[in-house]
Amino acid sequence: MATSTQTIAILGAGAWGSTLAMLAQAQGHRVRVWDRRTAPDLAGVLQGAEVIVSAVSMAGVRPLAGAVQKIGIPPQAILVSATKGLDPVELLTPTQIWAANFPNQAVVVLSGPNLSVEIRQGLPAAAVVASRDPWAATQVQRALSSDRFRLYTSSDPIGVELGGTLKNVIAIAVGVCDGLQLGTNARSALVTRGLAEMIRVGSRLGARPETLNGLSGLGDLLATCHSPLSRNYRVGYGLGQGKPLGQVLAEIEGTAEGIHTAPVLLKIAAQHGIPVPITHEVQLLLQGQTTPVAALARLMERQLKSE
Numbered sequence: 071m072a073t074s075t076q077t078i079a080i081l082g083a084g085a086w087g088s089t090l091a092m093l094a095q096a097q098g099h100r101v102r103v104w105d106r107r108t109a110p111d112l113a114g115v116l117q118g119a120e121v122i123v124s125a126v127s128m129a130g131v132r133p134l135a136g137a138v139q140k141i142g143i144p145p146q147a148i149l150v151s152a153t154k155g156l157d158p159v160e161l162l163t164p165t166q167i168w169a170a171n172f173p174n175q176a177v178v179v180l181s182g183p184n185l186s187v188e189i190r191q192g193l194p195a196a197a198v199v200a201s202r203d204p205w206a207a208t209q210v211q212r213a214l215s216s217d218r219f220r221l222y223t224s225s226d227p228i229g230v231e232l233g234g235t236l237k238n239v240i241a242i243a244v245g246v247c248d249g250l251q252l253g254t255n256a257r258s259a260l261v262t263r264g265l266a267e268m269i270r271v272g273s274r275l276g277a278r279p280e281t282l283n284g285l286s287g288l289g290d291l292l293a294t295c296h297s298p299l300s301r302n303y304r305v306g307y308g309l310g311q312g313k314p315l316g317q318v319l320a321e322i323e324g325t326a327e328g329i330h331t332a333p334v335l336l337k338i339a340a341q342h343g344i345p346v347p348i349t350h351e352v353q354l355l356l357q358g359q360t361t362p363v364a365a366l367a368r369l370m371e372r373q374l375k376s377e
């Protein structure tokens with residue numbers, strides 16, 4: 071299934087970067103991993119790379135893109151972004167930051183329901199690779215697809231990227247709902263209205279609504295909102311149980327991007343006049359400005375409307 075052996079640089083050796091490195095290695099590629107602490111030779115890792123995958127958390131994207139730009143990369147190299155977050159400085163998505171630093175380079179977003187723990191166990195998963203450059207998306211699809219990681223291509227990168235990013239905030243809300251033990255009906259309502267909120271935001275920002283109903287949208291929402299493996303869900307669950315955010319974070323290993331995405335998303339929504347009631351309540355909760363019960367009451371008491 072895979073193309074010929076390629077040189078693939080993976081930037082970031084957290085849970086997701088290490089898992090992607092494992093998937094690429096399993097396909098026989100020459101894989102080099104960069105990590106700011108354990109393997110800091112970025113220039114060496116980038117040298118001769120045909121595919122460069124960025125899997126750092128959102129906080130690292132801007133500094134990393136700047137550092138990669140300073141070093142320079144081969145003109146034909148494809149940049150792949152696997153980060154799910156929003157930039158608090160310029161309100162950009164990760165691929166928008168990469169594209170701003172590399173205007174002449176092909177940029178691909180990789181996103182889907184991909185809880186890394188399951189993938190590392192060898193369980194099957196699927197995801198989407200999206201780009202304005204169909205050749206680049208197909209190259210990445212061929213390079214990383216396997217019998218346990220099925221990749222679909224898409225020509226809607228903003229839709230695919232926002233699907234993976236926005237669901238983290240909804241996963242926090244659904245975690246709160248479960249932490250409060252509100253039952254299956256409440257959780258289903260929240261997931262569905264959460265998807266509506268994601269589609270509302272996504273379509274205003276240029277995404278195709280059907281993309282958000284796909285793997286990197288509904289698919290990722292289902293994975294993240296139904297699994298204690300999800301760090302975002304666990305943040306919400308802890309808050310729903312009445313724990314303070316500091317304690318919840320101390321109990322979780324790794325990055326829960328939804329915490330950082332919520333305030334940026336609120337800013338974007340305000341700029342565009344998009345109603346985001348669930349995100350609004352999540353942000354109030356994260357700031358300790360409301361309680362789970364009060365947030366729920368406000369969502370239930372909103373003005374009645376058509377679906």
Ligand SMILES: NC(=O)C1=CN([C@@H]2O[C@H](COP(=O)(O)OP(=O)(O)OC[C@H]3O[C@@H](n4cnc5c(N)ncnc54)[C@H](OP(=O)(O)O)[C@@H]3O)[C@@H](O)[C@H]2O)C=CC1
Binds near residue numbers: 082085106128323
């Ligand atoms: N884990 C998963 O299942 C999936 C995660 N993702 C997304 O991938 C991204 C990374 O997640 P994940 O690997 O799980 O998170 P982790 O917390 O496990 O790892 C984050 C990685 O980013 C690096 N990093 C953070 N800040 C910086 C910085 N300023 N400069 C350079 N490197 C930095 C960390 O380095 P250090 O260790 O030195 O702090 C670490 O290597 C997130 O956006 C996440 O939403 C997407 C799909 C699945």
Ligand SMILES: O=C(CO)COP(=O)(O)O
Binds near residue numbers: 241299300326327
């Ligand atoms: O994005 C993910 C699964 O697709 C990982 O979810 P968490 O970041 O909530 O653990």
